[in-house]
Amino acid sequence: MSTKPKVSVYKLSSCAGCQLEFLNLEPVLLDLVGAIEFSYFPMARRRYEPGPYDIGFVEGAVTCGEEIERLKKARQECRVLVALGSCACYGGLPSIKNWTPERVIVSRVYENPALVHSIKAYGIDEYVQVDAYLKGCPVNKDELVEFIKGTLLGIRPRLRPHSVCVECKLNEYECISVIKREPCMGPVTTAGCGALCPSRGKACDGCRGPANDANAESLARTFSEYGLHRSDIVRRFRKFAGLTQEFSRGADAV
Amino acid sequence: MAVTKSSPVPDMVVLSGELWQGFLELVTGQYRVIGPVRRGSEHVFAPIKNPREIDMAYVTTILPPKKVFHQPFQVLFSFDTEEGTLAEAQSGEEKVVWGIHPCDMHAIAILDKVYGVEYPDPYYLRNRENTIIVAKNCTEVGENCFCLSMGTGPALRSGCDLLLTDLGGRYLVEVGTEKGRKLLSGLELVPAPRVVLVEKEKRLSQARQKFKKRMVTQGIQELLEENFRHPIWEELMRECLACGSCTMVCPTCFCYNVVDKIDLDLKTGRRQREWDSCMLLEYAQVALGQNFRRDRDARIKQRMYHKLLYYEPQFGTLGCVGCGRCIGACVKRIDITDVVSRLAESVESDR
Numbered sequence: 085m086s087t088k089p090k091v092s093v094y095k096l097s098s099c100a101g102c103q104l105e106f107l108n109l110e111p112v113l114l115d116l117v118g119a120i121e122f123s124y125f126p127m128a129r130r131r132y133e134p135g136p137y138d139i140g141f142v143e144g145a146v147t148c149g150e151e152i153e154r155l156k157k158a159r160q161e162c163r164v165l166v167a168l169g170s171c172a173c174y175g176g177l178p179s180i181k182n183w184t185p186e187r188v189i190v191s192r193v194y195e196n197p198a199l200v201h202s203i204k205a206y207g208i209d210e211y212v213q214v215d216a217y218l219k220g221c222p223v224n225k226d227e228l229v230e231f232i233k234g235t236l237l238g239i240r241p242r243l244r245p246h247s248v249c250v251e252c253k254l255n256e257y258e259c260i261s262v263i264k265r266e267p268c269m270g271p272v273t274t275a276g277c278g279a280l281c282p283s284r285g286k287a288c289d290g291c292r293g294p295a296n297d298a299n300a301e302s303l304a305r306t307f308s309e310y311g312l313h314r315s316d317i318v319r320r321f322r323k324f325a326g327l328t329q330e331f332s333r334g335a336d337a338v
Numbered sequence: 339m340a341v342t343k344s345s346p347v348p349d350m351v352v353l354s355g356e357l358w359q360g361f362l363e364l365v366t367g368q369y370r371v372i373g374p375v376r377r378g379s380e381h382v383f384a385p386i387k388n389p390r391e392i393d394m395a396y397v398t399t400i401l402p403p404k405k406v407f408h409q410p411f412q413v414l415f416s417f418d419t420e421e422g423t424l425a426e427a428q429s430g431e432e433k434v435v436w437g438i439h440p441c442d443m444h445a446i447a448i449l450d451k452v453y454g455v456e457y458p459d460p461y462y463l464r465n466r467e468n469t470i471i472v473a474k475n476c477t478e479v480g481e482n483c484f485c486l487s488m489g490t491g492p493a494l495r496s497g498c499d500l501l502l503t504d505l506g507g508r509y510l511v512e513v514g515t516e517k518g519r520k521l522l523s524g525l526e527l528v529p530a531p532r533v534v535l536v537e538k539e540k541r542l543s544q545a546r547q548k549f550k551k552r553m554v555t556q557g558i559q560e561l562l563e564e565n566f567r568h569p570i571w572e573e574l575m576r577e578c579l580a581c582g583s584c585t586m587v588c589p590t591c592f593c594y595n596v597v598d599k600i601d602l603d604l605k606t607g608r609r610q611r612e613w614d615s616c617m618l619l620e621y622a623q624v625a626l627g628q629n630f631r632r633d634r635d636a637r638i639k640q641r642m643y644h645k646l647l648y649y650e651p652q653f654g655t656l657g658c659v660g661c662g663r664c665i666g667a668c669v670k671r672i673d674i675t676d677v678v679s680r681l682a683e684s685v686e687s688d689r
Contacts, residue, residue, distance in 0.1 A: 112602055115602040115603070116602060118602070119602055119603075119604065229602070233600050233602065233604060236604060237600065237604055242597050245618075245619070245620050246581075246582055246615075246618045246619070246620065247579070247580070247581040247582060247618075249579075249581035249582060249583045249586070249669075250581070250582045250583075250586055250615065250618070252583075253400065253401065253582075253583055253586035253587055253667070254410045254411075254586065254612070254613065256377065256382045256400040256401050258377060258378035258379065258380050258400075259380075259400075259583075259667065259669075261669045262666065262667065262668070262669060263378065263379055263380065268669075270581070271579040271581035271583075271669050272579060272581075285378075295581075296580075296618065296619040296620055297580045297619040297634060298579075298580075299576075299577075299578065299579045299580055299634070301576075302576060302577050302578070302579055302670060303579055303669070306669060306670065
């Protein structure tokens, strides 16, 4: 019987891209497997070991009653429960449906809506207590490893709480907003991705949700000055984390 | 008199054409050179492989050359908790920083006080000692530059190893230190006539006419002390995104955070420091979540008051050198010179 800390990975409504990042950790995957035991990880292992688990990662938004049941069970069997990715943190991409009546959304997608029992998409902390949030679409691999190391050592992992701008400046990427006058979500979005999109000359999409003290209203006014239509501003703030207090203020600002 | 193989290097030379190219090739061939290069529509200080990469006409850079001395990320030491050992990070080889403007030179002089006097910082000082600085006077002025009103430009008087001035197709090179003189050795040089200084002064006074931005520095301390509760701070609180860009690009900001980068074996790792910023909410947060500067306006004031008021008693100088980077980097176009002017105007109209 292994004495390594036991880790479980659950999936709710999501694209599986965040748990795939575990496998994309290839260069350190063997070291990681040396440090922890993936006891429940259906995407990677056929064999499951029963709980309790030391760390549980939950991917995806909650979009139906059955998922609430599974989530509550996951909470019970995990010492530390982590929201893995923006869907689990805030509702993520599935949450864009929340501003349209459920009936309309369901009939747009499914042939027989009577078979679907979906509810509004929320992050997992709507239903259970969450110990940590790993933001992003998908999560950042370095942050994921940083989190696991911190948890194993019993110290607070360093997850950057500030804006993407800080990482943009540290890496001296050309400012998408000031130079190109493109609507970049960087100033109000949590860093930790290494300013990935701006490093490729693309405006930040806000996938990591609101940064510390995000002033979304002010940024929305700037987007408006850049010529963005009100509906586009709303879409920007609702794409990944529209349910958060900060980004909903941005969506309502103009 | 001792006989030397090459002729002695004069204090002042004028280089142009092949001689200037020869000088650039000599320096880039012998040293690791960090100089201004183009990145997109902006500039950055970056390692130079080919002298042609250097853009001498740059106006400003995203990060100041401070980053060579006070690095955004610097490993302090590596450790092994099982062996109980520490290994201090090795210092880099001797390098040349090329084309630093006077404002940034003044900023480095301020950092020398911060990191060199009361609590000497070995990492900063080591980076400083093994670097040769080639400064460049400004004959062109950027839209956000206001060094003239801060007394930090466009001309540099001291502090560098070599000083360049663009005389239009040819460069005046003035020797500041013996370290700087070393860079010129190996070239066949004749001393420049004194009259070239007249030409230099002409270029610099032309530059002085080009400034569009200025900072009201007269009575600035009193102005700030008396307007701590001015409505302008509330307005800035609504505008400011608290993104931290202004402080990240500032050449005199010196705050850092120290973090441990631990390897997956959970036994070895590196302790490193990285730039931190008083504009960020978590900066003033302490145990149990208490935060001394929770409100955005408190952080905006901290930044501006530190530069313009608190620096003087700490370091005997204002903390702003007028490089204008914070203005250029701000998505909301918050302008420190504008804030001060507006304060001054409102006080004036109250009288």
